[in-house]
Each structure stands twice: as C-alpha cells, then as structure tokens.
Amino acid sequence: MTLLLVENLAKGFGGVCAVDNVSFRLEAGELLAMIGPNGAGKSTCFNMVNGQLRPDAGRVLLDGKNIVGLPPHDIWRMGVGRTFQIAATFGSMTAVENVQMALISREGLLYRMWRRADRHAREEAMSLLERVGMADQAERPCGILAYGDVKRIELAIALANRPKVLLMDEPTAGMAPKERIALMALTRDLAHENGIGVLFTEHSMDVVFGYADKLIVLARGKMIAEGDRDSVRDNPRVREVYFGAGKTAGLHA
Amino acid sequence: MSDSLLSVRSLTARYGAAQILFGIDLDLRAGEVVALMGRNGAGKSTTLKAIMGLLDQRSGDITFRDADISHLRPYEIARLGLGFVPEDRRVFSDLTVLENLEVGRRPARKNADGRLVDPWTPERLFELFPNLAEARRRAAGRMSGGEQQMLTVARTLMGNPYAILLDEPSEGVAPVIVDAMADMILALRSSGVAILLSEQNLPFASLVAARAYILERGEIRYSGSIDELRGNEEIRRAYLEV
C-alpha cells in the first residue's frame, strides 16, 4: 500500500486558489522534493497534510486511512513528523529536554503532575541526540544553540515518535552549504534505515538534485510537473516558470 | 569631497550581550554595485541594518554624502537619500501596490549642480517592473513571492535614493526570480543608483557587482574585485564555501 497518498487537494484563501487539484504519492524510504516559486502553494500543501489547515477538497490517505480534518496533534500520533522552515523548538528547555518532551507526549504522560519530567526516558532521548550528532550539546538550552544545531534538534524531536512520514519545510534554509549537505545526507540515511517517507520543499538546487528521488513542481497552486530528477530538469515548462535561464542558480555549473 | 558616497569606518554592533560586528570599514562610490559576501551569520545583514540605524547598539563613523549619519535615526537617514531593502519581503500586505509605493514616496532630489532629478513615479517604476503594473490595485499580500520582492525594491526607489542597501535579494526565491533580480540591479546601476548588496550566491554577485567585500565573524577578510575573487579558489574556499 502507498504510504502517503494525496488526492485532488485544494484550498483557497479569500477567493484566491492557493492549492488547486494537487495529487501525489510518497512511498516508504523515498525522498520527494516539492519545488516551485514562492507563493506556489508549497507551505499550504504541507499545512494541509499535517492538519494545520483544512483543505476545501481532496483526501490525504496515510496507510490507507483518511486523515483530513484531524488536528495536528492527532496526525502526529498517527506517524507524521514535521520540521519547520523556521526551526521551532522549545527555547527554555535543554536539547535533551526537548527530545524528552516528545517522548513524554508519545507515551501519553502529558497530564502527569507529580513525577520529575527531566528524568523520564533520558537514555532514549540521548540516543536520538546521538543519532543526529548532538549528544555533546544535550545540556545546552535550545534558545542559545546555533541555528544549524537547532535544525538537528528538530529532526531528533521529529524522530522521537518513530514517524512513517516526515514533512520538512525548507530543511536547509539558513544553513551553510556544508551543513546543508550533512543534514540532507543524515536525513537520507534515516529514511533508508527506517523506511520513512520524506516530503520536503527546498530552494537550493544542489540539495534538490543531490538528494530527491522524485520531484513535483508547483506553480500558482497547480502541479506542472512530476517525475525523476532528469525529466524535471529538462521539462521546458519548469524551466520557464522556475529555473529560468539558470544564469545564477548554478544549474549548469 | 571624497569620491566615496557612503563610507563606513570602524563599525561595531551588538545584539544584547553578543557583539556581532568588530570594526567594519567599507566604501561605496557613486553609481557602483558592491557585494558584501560571507556565510550565514557572518554579519552581512547586521552590517546593512547598522548602517541604516536599525540597530540601537552600534558605534563607529558612517558618512553618507559627506554628512555624518552615525547618530541619525532610520527615517533621517532615509530622507538623506540612502534606501534600504530588507531581506524578508516586508511588504505592507494589506495595502495595495500603489499604497505601498505611496509609503515610500519622498520629494524629488537635486543633483550636484542644483537641478532637480526626475523623480521616480509609480508609472516609471511600472516600466521597470511590468508585473507590478498589472497588480497596482491588488493587496500586496496577494502577490507571489517574486512580485513582493520586486515591490520592496520599487517602494524604496520611490524615495529617490542615491544609494540602496539591498539585503540578500536572492535568498529563498526561485531561480527564475533571481535572474530577474539580476537584470533589475543592472538596470538600476545604469540609471545611476549605487547599490551595496549582501549576498551569498557568487554567480549572482559576479553578474551584477564589480567589487566585493567578504565578511567572516563580523570582520572584513577580503576586499577587491569580484573577478579576482572568482579566480582565487583559496579565498573562496576559506570564506564562502564551508
């Protein structure tokens, strides 16, 4: 069965169609990149898949179950993890506490009011930090970590629930080139090891063409292309609305 | 009179307890495009904001058209003819395109010889940015990311600046828009506006700028022609790639 199946998704804001009839599928272990100009509807698509927005039409099937209309916190419990364009972590907690928070939530212990939270599942939290290379910074508050490190913490948080699907909105925005490569390589390894399907948006072409197995291209809310790297790269319509002549993007470099 | 339009000496800036800039020196001459390059967090945006007076904690000497602007507030600096285009497309989203332009409007300026320079008007700007013309009565928030990027530039031009500080025009936009931004910068240069541009993308910078500074941890580490920079792999590797 297809891991994540999106069918005829649509959403309008005040008469303007932000996402129009978008369909795609994501298989386990696969990295799917969603690209397109700003305002093409990529974030809106993401927000509909993880429940932050309710679509006007269409279905989102996770393992065959329709998840449209569920709130984000329920969709997370069904196995959809998410990282944000601007990394969102809990700034007043240490790195390891951030991951512990996700573990506490996974085990449904959020409403306990007595036992100390910072002693809960420490080993598992540490091993997740280890996995993203952040174990040595476990005791530092997230609020003061470097941005690239915060992105790694976000990934560790997202992994805490053993997700089936990972949604990553511009995972490498604001990172240096070498960090970008490292983060995406890590993501690919995690996806392959654990059979996680990864859907991500991205503007940096080296990341897209270096790591995506498949691409879909949105423009003004509509899907204008989908396929593997080469077919999308050579698609004339995509060249016109997205890549342009490629003078500055280093596509032909 | 020095030949420098904007001259920055020993500029420092801090956010709270953290010092970000440690004595920046740089110059922008009339009519030229200069790229301020460096990695994320090197201090590029901070430099532009500090010049514009948008940071409270700054020190150093900043001279613009022979006037000391290091203690002026942003609106006073803007009125002297130094424009600022922010990196994150800060359009006024509820206002129409025309209203956005109205916010930026300032009276026409005089040349060195005392003649009035033809001021920017919405109609003149629409020739430069045809996309905006079609959307003139549309709310800015309803435009695409690329159009919004264009609008922030057009809005600043309405102030008839002698020079513009342009913050990361290529960050986070589609490659096709990046190309359009490059064309636009070249058009502005030929109309006589000087531009100091913060940028990470070397192909983009070398298309539009003749000179470059490289920032690293709040200090200038390189200053010279962009062609030399392109040829010097050692510097590139040390400060631009990681």
Next chain:
Amino acid sequence: MSAAGLLVQLLNGLADASSLFLLSAGLSLIFGVSRIVNFAHGSLYMLGAYVAYSILERIGGTPLGFWGSVLLAALAVGAIGAMIEIVVLRRIYRTPELFQLLATFAVSLIVKDAVLAIWGIEDLLGPRAPGLAGAISILGRRLPQYDAMLILIGVVVLAGLHLLLTRTRWGVLLRAATQDRDMVGALGVNQALLMTSVFCLGAFLAGLGGALQLPREPANAGIDITAIGDAFVVVVVGGLGSIPGAFLAAVLIAEIKALCIALGTIALPFGLTIAFPKFTLVAEFVVMAVVLVLRPWGLLGKPQAAAVSAGPPETPLAPAGRAQKWLASAVFVALLLLPLLAGGNSYAIVLAIDIFVGVLFATSLHFIMGPGGMHSFGHAAYFGLGAYASALLLKAAGLPMPVALLLSPLGGGLGALLFGWFCVRLSGVYLAMLTLAFGQIVWSIVLQWDDLTGGSNGIIGVWPSAWLASKTTYFYLALVVCAACVLAIRRILFSPFGFALRATRDSSLRSEAIGIDVRRIQWIAFIVAGAFCGLAGGLFAFSKGSISPETISVSRSIDGLVMVLLGGVQSLAGPVIGAASFLVLQDQVARDFEYWRAALGVLILILVLAFPGGLVGALRFRLRRA
C-alpha cells in the same frame, strides 16, 4: 410591549452605541499602530467627561458654547494623550506586551487620583445641550433630541475615520505602520511623530465620547474602569484594530442591552418571572462568548501574527540547589517562631497572614503567566469566587468552616473551568483583555445579585471555627497551607505537565507537531491556577471575617500582576518575594498616604521602565556581574 416602544428603545441603544464606539475606535486605532492595549483609555474617557464638565460650567449656556466646550474638552484630552505617549509609551514600544499593559494601567492609577484631587468624589452631572433639550416624537413615543444627535455623530465619525484612513497619506502611513513600524521608518517616515499623532487622535475620540456622554450620565471617578471593561468587550467582539468592527460590535452590544431593558420583567407560567433588565451583563458575556467561539479574532478582525517574543529566551528550570533549600527551610522555621517573638495578636501576625494569602495568590497567577505565558488581568475573579464559595458554604449551606475552606478551590476552579475554556482560544493581548472582561463580569454579577451575595454590603460573619479562631492558630494554618501549595505548584512545574505547559508557551506550533493538545494543556493550567487561587480566596475570607465585591476588583488583579512582576516573571521564587515585598510596601505607604494609588502607579512605571526583570532578575544580574 408596542412596536413603537421597542423602536425607541432600540434608538436609545444606538445612542449608547455611539459613545461606546468613539471610545473603542480610539482604543483600536492606538492598538493597531503601537500594538499597545491602552489600559488608560478608560481614564481618557473619564477625563473627557470631567474636563467637559468644567468647561461647560463656564461657557456651556448657548448651543455654540455647549458644542464648543465638548470639542475643547476632547482636544484637551487629545493633548493629554499625546503627552502620555511622549512621556511614557515611547520608552516601552520594544518591551513585552505585559509591561506595556501595566505601564498604561499605572497611568490610569495616576489619572484617577488626579481626578479625585481636582474634582472630588461627588458625582457631577452635566447640563443638557441647549437647543436639544426636547424630544422627537416617533409613533407617539418620545426620543430625546440629544440621543438623535449622538446617533448622527457616531455615523459621521465612522465615515470620517474611514475617509481619513483610506484617502489621506497620513492614513496610508498609519495602516502601513500597523503592519511594520520599523519598515515605515526605514522608508523615511518619522515614526515618533506618527505614533504621537495616533495617540492624540485616539485620546481625542475617547475624550469626545466621555464629553458627549456627560449630559446623559454623571461623571464619577469609577467610570474609567467601567469604560475600559466595555471597550475591551467591544474591541474583542469587533476585532482588534478594525474600526468598522468596533462600530458593528458597539451597535450589537448596545442593542442587545437595550432589548433586555425593553423586554422588562416578563411573567412566565407557574408564577415565575424573568427580569430581563438584570441580564444586560450576562447578555454582553453571551455575545462575546458566541463571537469568540465562531470567530476568535472578532467579527471583522484578522488573525494576529504570533507576537515576536522580546528579550532573550528563558533559561531552563533548574531544581533548587542545596543552598536554596536551606534558605527556604530557614525562612519557614523563622516564620514558625514569629508568633513567639512578636506576640500572638500583634499587627505583625495579621500582616503575615495577608502576606501568606498574597503569596499563594501571586504564585497561582505566576503559574499561568510565567510558565504558561498567558497574561491574566482578571485573576481576582478566581480569588473572589473562592472567597464567596467558602463564605456561602458556611453561611447559606451551613457547612462547618474547615469543609467550607477545603471546598474553596472548587469555586476558583469551576470559574476557571468556564472562563478558561474561552481564554485558551485566544493569546497575547486578546487573552489579557478577555480575562479582564471576565473579571469585570464576575464582579458585576456579585454586586448585582443582592439576594445571594449581599450586593455591595457583602457577606459578614465569616469566621473560622472556634479551634482556629485565635490569630496565632490561623497564622499557622495559613502558613502551612500556603507553603504546601507553593511547593505543590513548584512540583507541578517540574512534572511532565509543567514541561508541556512551558512547551505550549515556547512554541505552540512545535507543541502541536509533537502531539501536545495546546488548548487542553492551557485549559487545565487555568483550572489548576484557579483552584489554588480559590483556596487563597477562602483563606482570605476567614482571616477577615467578611467579604465584599472589592475581593474581585480589577485592582486586586493588578496587585497580583505587580507582585509577580516585582519578583520577576522568569523566576519561580519571584512571586513569593514579589508578593511579600509588595504587601509590606503597600502596608507602609497606604497607611498614611492619601494618594497611594498614584504612588503605586509611579512604582509600576519605575518597575517597568527601570527593572523589567523584577527584583529577582535585578539581583541575579548583580550577582552575575560581581
């Protein structure tokens, strides 16, 4: 009731709506640009009425003199508004919104004492408008001409504001500044001037509203709080920052109130009667509740962008170290010894009981405010509900005193259960305004429900059981209960629930994305805080022997905020230290200083402008530097 009577009653409602609209439009305008909810707006309205009174006395005899006086009063208030902006608000645009609310509240305290000093405590009713003293006949009913004039003025001001905002450069700049103040500055616009002019206009409108209302309602030194409560409801219902929204909401609320009055007392079968006029307050609450559930940002409002958190993020919570534990134990032992040292019935014991109650009150407020990030401006509601619950259980239900005290958390908790459900749907200043409005509603209900609550007289004879009656015994009871509760709240903060609460504050986006039901966590936090606060109220009631609606007043809510801020909102010890120092200070100052409210206002301003981190924060800063 006849159709004609209803029509006139509805027109009356429209006249009420007019001055409500002027008041709220000013508040909305000021908020739009400055992002400051101007708590002193009610004071500006009050000043409008008083200043108009004084001018009218001199030149109000002719129509020209009357309208000239009204206009002069509004202009004077506009000038005062501009002055407030220049002296106070300009310095706090970049501080957290909580501090901004407090600073404007401090201004309102100072204004209130100034009004009392200048105009005295008597109600002052203005003269009727010359030439408009008659009435218009509508289907045989009479509508005062002045009311018709008010309706007209409301519509004219709405149209004028609309033109000003859409057709002038000033309006365009103002709307731009509403979205991005700094960017407007970087484009060459003098923000400071723009802000001052907006404050001036907003204050002018408030002053106009107050001055116009004078011939209909007497001015007294209490209308500032009533006015701000009403304005908050209107603005929340209409949508913060929307002028047409303020108009719509003002009309809606005023009309529903008018309808309640028009219906009068209606006899039902089986000898029951419903007195609709008594429901005006509840009606306001119902309107607000319905609107908030359906449209959380008000009728014509827009979702607010999440507030950019000012200042550095908080440091992670650390469990108390050995030194802290020793210190706390030493303080506790010292307190145990206090009755032996000071004498069992001394003033120190009475003050100490007040302090224990205050500490629990402030700690429960801090729980939702600090770790929860929800700024409650109506925390006294839960305090009052706890106090009234235990008093009523003792007097009306005849329960033994210890049981009544033990059940007091139920009063606060149930109130928080109801109000919290609405509050957690909002955030930031919206939430703060809503909590204040709820506080006002509880206060009004208690005041008006004579049969149950004794109205303004309150309930007397609320004394502890004989074995707890001595001051010394009650001192020990209060000490033990408060210490246990403070420790329990602390414990909760380190538990999974406490972590989840902080998580919702740090990032609600991330919280939802890891399965945390943000609203439910915040709602439960409200209930927990309400329950502890209710217990504080119960302790308070039995320590005083009587309670009155003053227990629920806005000023008590604000006292709580000052206690928390004085101690420092980022510190767990903050509310304890803050409450103790505040109460000692108040005790010293209020005893022999007539203008203690103004003094408190000045204290708050100093606190906000000079020590935003509170006492504990300032102390820590010193230690780190040393």
